[in-house]
Amino acid sequence: MRKGDHIYFNCGGYTHHGIDCGDGTVIHYTKNQRNISRISWDSFASGKTVFVREYGSCDFPDVVIQRAESRLGENIYDLFGNNCEHFATWCKTGIHASEQVKNAGATTGGASVSGAAVAGSIGVVSAAGAAAGLSGAGIMSGLATVGGLVGGGAVAGIGALGMAPATITTLAMNSVLEDNENLTSEEREARAVGRTMTTVGAAAGTAGAVGAVAAAGSVAGLSAAGITSGLAAVGATVGGGMAAGVAITVAAPAVAAAAVGYGAYCFWKWISE
Structure with missing residues (x-):
């Protein structure tokens, strides 16, 4: 010292x-x-x-x-x-x-708002479709309506709904890993890698969520029957149904963004020591 x-x-x-x-x-x-x-x-x-x-x-x-x-x-x-x-x-x-205060505020606020966005997505799906509610038909029509806003179908709807929590989480991670000229060059480089990989993680989470829906159900693929059975299978992992499956797939990009971004930051610091 x-x-x-x-x-x-x-x-x-x-x-x-x-x-x-x-x-x-x-x-x-x-x-x-x-x-x-x-x-x-x-x-x-x-x-x-x-x-x-x-x-x-x-x-x-x-x-x-x-x-x-x-x-x-x-x-x-x-x-x-x-x-x-x-x-x-x-x-x-x-x-x-104070890094502790900044990070606590960013992670707590990001998690709260991201969680609210995931919960809100269920309400959007329930209300947006031609068939209202959270029945199988209601969820599928809601996803199709949301997906139609970005020029796609139900699959695009899953991705579109995941954008809000993923963006919020990315902003929170960017705050935690923000650059600071007072930091060492190794720390600044690790944070830059973490910020970049947070964005990569969000994209990977979206692709992974869609892939899980396609593969998990009793009907494989991304047809209406495939999405319906896939969402039900994903939801069943937490004891729920299609609505729970929607929540999980919508949250997946945000979870992946945080995990990949912070993991990359820690790994880069480790190999730089």
């Missing part, structure tokens, strides 16, 4: 951050008293493994320490707006930011 390092340790579902003063002490926002104080290294670490957050661009150690010392005694801690990570990042860069 070096003077002015941004250090942190894992606490299970979150991380705690501070600034190494280089003299055996650490300045941080205390977890219990909620004020900025200087404590010994051992007291800060509390027996845990301490890591250094690497930066591609940051201020000189003396500036970092000066900033940290200028706020000693502050007691306006706020979990979402002024926590220990906000403080340590500001000391290093002059930018008040």
Whole structure:
């Protein structure tokens, strides 16, 4: 560890951050008293493994320490707006930011809105077709109507309905993996790969969902009978019927976008080490 390092340790579902003063002490926002104080290294670490957050661009150690010392005694801690990570990042860069808060907001908000979009798609299917409701005929006519809006049929309807949750998830992942000039070149490259693969994952999820419908049913293929039996078979995997199958296939691109994007990011970081 070096003077002015941004250090942190894992606490299970979150991380705690501070600034190494280089003299055996650490300045941080205390977890219990909620004020900025200087404590010994051992007291800060509390027996845990301490890591250094690497930066591609940051201020000189003396500036970092000066900033940290200028706020000693502050007691306006706020979990979402002024926590220990906000403080340590500001000391290093002059930018008040928390990756934990940003990522939690993006993932929670993205999951909520994406889930609402999936639920809303069932309502659209139920209401859009010539045969209303969620009977087999109602679902098929609803999908055909939605698909007709993009120049296709029921299969296109599945893809069109999946666009909203996939787009929302992609935006959320792009926020989590957004570029930042203060990051190391390796981290920035891994995030760029993750953002690209999120989009690839969304497309792959759509293709995979359609392929699953075509292959899963008692009638193979993408005829009306094939789609009907395929959606029923997909829905049966969670104890439901065709409506559940629609929900799963509509959600698949969003799930794939998040899984492929984040997986690619982690893999790229791993091979870059």
